[in-house]
Amino acid sequence: AQSVTQLGSHVSVSEGALVLLRCNYSSSVPPYLFWYVQYPNQGLQLLLKYTTGATLVKGINGFEAEFKKSETSFHLTKPSAHMSDAAEYFCAVSDWGGTASKLTFGTGTRLQVTL
Amino acid sequence: GAVVSQHPSWVICKSGTSVKIECRSLDFQATTMFWYRQFPKQSLMLMATSNEGSKATYEQGVEKDKFLINHASLTLSTLTVTSAHPEDSSFYICSASGDHYNEQFFGPGTRLTVL
Numbered sequence: 742a743q744s745v746t747q748l749g750s751h752v753s754v755s756e757g758a759l760v761l762l763r764c765n766y767s768s769s770v771p772p773y774l775f776w777y778v779q780y781p782n783q784g785l786q787l788l789l790k791y792t793t794g795a796t797l798v799k800g801i802n803g804f805e806a807e808f809k810k811s812e813t814s815f816h817l818t819k820p821s822a823h824m825s826d827a828a829e830y831f832c833a834v835s836d837w838g839g840t841a842s843k844l845t846f847g848t849g850t851r852l853q854v855t856l
Numbered sequence: 857g858a859v860v861s862q863h864p865s866w867v868i869c870k871s872g873t874s875v876k877i878e879c880r881s882l883d884f885q886a887t888t889m890f891w892y893r894q895f896p897k898q899s900l901m902l903m904a905t906s907n908e909g910s911k912a913t914y915e916q917g918v919e920k921d922k923f924l925i926n927h928a929s930l931t932l933s934t935l936t937v938t939s940a941h942p943e944d945s946s947f948y949i950c951s952a953s954g955d956h957y958n959e960q961f962f963g964p965g966t967r968l969t970v971l
Contacts, residue, residue: 777962784860784949784962785900792958831899843890844960846899 743768743834745847753853760819762850764806764832767813774815775833775844776806785831791815802826827854858884860952862963869940870971877935877966879950885930886952890960891923894947906933940970 748763766772773792777785789800796808806817815832831849835842859882869875879889888907892900904920906912906927914920922944924936933952937944947967951960 775959782947782965782967784862784964785951786962787959790959843902843905844900845902848899849897 747847762817860963866967889933
C-alpha cells in the first residue's frame, strides 16, 4: 500500500519569501509523485510530476520539487511567494505512470501568503 | 490542454432523492475516469475507477449500489447518488485520462448538499 504524509496542514509565508511544502511518501515500488494545486471550489491542477529520470522537477508557476529516494521525500518549493499562490496543495503518489494508475493523496497543505 | 467539465457545479436536493453528476472530457477521449470525494478541509478519496464500456471498480468501503457510475462513452461518465442522505453531502470531483496522456485531468468539482 502507498501513503503520503504532508507535514503542516497550514503554512503561512510573506510575499516574496521562500515557499517550502513538505511531502513524504511510502511505497513498496518505485513511486510516481505529483503535486497538485486546488483553488477554492475548483478541481485540481497539476503543478509538476516525477516519473523517472532527473530528480529535480520543474513545474508551472515557478514551483519545483526534488525527489529524494533516501529520504522518501518530494518537497515542493518556490523561491519567491506571490499572493496568487495562496491555495491548497496536495502531494500524491501512484505506483505506476499509466493512464489508469490510481492516485493516493496526502491530506493537503493550505498555503497562506501575506503582505 | 485537456479539459474536463462537470455538471452541475453545485446541487441541493432533499433527502431520499437521487442526484446525477456528469463528467465530460471536452477535447480528448477518456478511456479511464475516476471519481473522488472530498470532505471540507480534507483530502480527496478515490471512490471508483471506470473504464469506457465496462463496470466501474469501486474502492473498499464505497457502496456500489448507492453510488452508481456509468461510463457509456469515451467522453462521458456519470455518478448517480441514489437515495441521498445528508451524510452524502460533499464535494465530488472527477478526473479523466486517455491513451495519449500520462496524467489525470481533473474536473472543477460538484458540490452536493443534501437537506
